[in-house]
Amino acid sequence: MNILAVESSCDETAVAVVVDGRKVLVDKIASQVELHRIYGGVVPEIASRKHIEAIYGLADEALRDAAITRDQIDAVAVTYAPGLIGAVLVGVNFAKAAALTLGKPLIPVHHIRGHIAANYLAHPDLKPPFLCLVVSGGHTMIVDVKDYTEMEILGTTLDDAAGECFDKVARVLGMPYPGGAALDRAAKVGDENKYQLPRSKPGKNPYDMSFSGLKTASLNLIHHADQVGEELDIPSLCASFSSAVADILIPRMEQAIRQTGYQHVAVAGGVAANSRIRGDMENLCDSLGVNLYMPPLSLCGDNAAMIGAQGYYEYLAGNIAGMELNAYATKSILGEML
Numbered sequence: 566m567n568i569l570a571v572e573s574s575c576d577e578t579a580v581a582v583v584v585d586g587r588k589v590l591v592d593k594i595a596s597q598v599e600l601h602r603i604y605g606g607v608v609p610e611i612a613s614r615k616h617i618e619a620i621y622g623l624a625d626e627a628l629r630d631a632a633i634t635r636d637q638i639d640a641v642a643v644t645y646a647p648g649l650i651g652a653v654l655v656g657v658n659f660a661k662a663a664a665l666t667l668g669k670p671l672i673p674v675h676h677i678r679g680h681i682a683a684n685y686l687a688h689p690d691l692k693p694p695f696l697c698l699v700v701s702g703g704h705t706m707i708v709d710v711k712d713y714t715e716m717e718i719l720g721t722t723l724d725d726a727a728g729e730c731f732d733k734v735a736r737v738l739g740m741p742y743p744g745g746a747a748l749d750r751a752a753k754v755g756d757e758n759k760y761q762l763p764r765s766k767p768g769k770n771p772y773d774m775s776f777s778g779l780k781t782a783s784l785n786l787i788h789h790a791d792q793v794g795e796e797l798d799i800p801s802l803c804a805s806f807s808s809a810v811a812d813i814l815i816p817r818m819e820q821a822i823r824q825t826g827y828q829h830v831a832v833a834g835g836v837a838a839n840s841r842i843r844g845d846m847e848n849l850c851d852s853l854g855v856n857l858y859m860p861p862l863s864l865c866g867d868n869a870a871m872i873g874a875q876g877y878y879e880y881l882a883g884n885i886a887g888m889e890l891n892a893y894a895t896k897s898i899l900g901e902m903l
């Protein structure tokens with residue numbers, strides 16, 4: 566089954582063709598990052614306009630590169646939630662028009678389910694059930710993936726997402742948006758024990774997390790150094806910060822793996838590219854003797870191939886939308902309104 570997949574929830578316009586949820590024929594991304602960089606973050610109105618400009622040409626290019634005709638597309642999958650509402654709407658409207666014109670089913674895909682499904686593209690042997698650590702720019706949670714379309718959230722951040730926190734600290738350190746990757750690079754040559762940063766303690770739910778205390782402490786440390794004219798050891802601050810984020814995530818994953826007894830563990834989302842988190846997850850899964858699945862760096866960030874992968878399984882589960890499909894800025898991974 567050839568699925569034409571569309572993603573436009575933030576600042577990447579993306580179109581892919583995916584076969585049977587597992588094989589990528591083509592994966593096209595038009596990134597707007599350079600454009601938003603001058604503002605230090607995504608400007609929603611600009612993002613929507615750029616998606617409109619890019620999406621038609623990108624879809625044509627995708628079909629040309631995949632060497633398939635429009636008749637060979639069996640369904641159209643699209644991110645319908647969550648994201649910047651204007652941005653998501655562009656993808657949804659494009660996908661509706663494509664499905665209607667081609668006379669093929671329209672499949673709504675939750676963006677975070679897509680991030681999880683990036684692992685199906687990279688690991689043909691991975692099948693639910695498994696436990697997944699989702700770490701993206703807008704979401705941080707531990708998900709019990711019981712089946713391809715059946716999930717339970719075991720714990721979630723109570724405030725900031727991990728990626729958001731990386732980006733804020735990187736921005737104050739003068740790194741260009743989105744700063745997570747630059748902070749990660751700087752951390753590699755730093756001393757993680759140089760700065761003492763707080764790790765939030767588990768609350769009522771041992772799987773819930775909090776990053777706002779770490780973010781505030783990091784920003785205060787940077788501003789204080791600036792005020793008193795103290796030179797910061799930036800690589801060491803980045804290393805100390807990255808290790809604090811990992812120390813919030815990893816023990817909760819350890820407890821969740823032990824509690825659920827799962828033998829398969831995955832990581833998903835843009836922050837899954839983080840070298841510290843990848844390394845710590847490898848060590849944890851090695852020590853527990855469980856299998857770890859992570860997307861390659863190219864599939865960690867936003868892309869349409871992951872939407873095509875999840876779209877296939879949504880289709881098999883009968884999740885087909887009509888032309889009344891709407892876009893949503895927020896919606897839980899379980900499909901509930903927030």
Ligand code: KG4
Pocket residue numbers: 575676680700701702703704727728729731732743744745746747749834835836838839840865866867
């Ligand atoms: O999943 P994603 O593309 O967007 C959302 O769905 O929200 O994640 C983007 C986030 C950004 O915050 C970016 O800075 C972060 O992923 N990121 C990283 C790294 N690469 C990307 N954070 C830490 N280390 C990295 N290597």
Ligand code: ZN
Pocket residue numbers: 676680701702834835866867
């Ligand atoms: Zn994303």
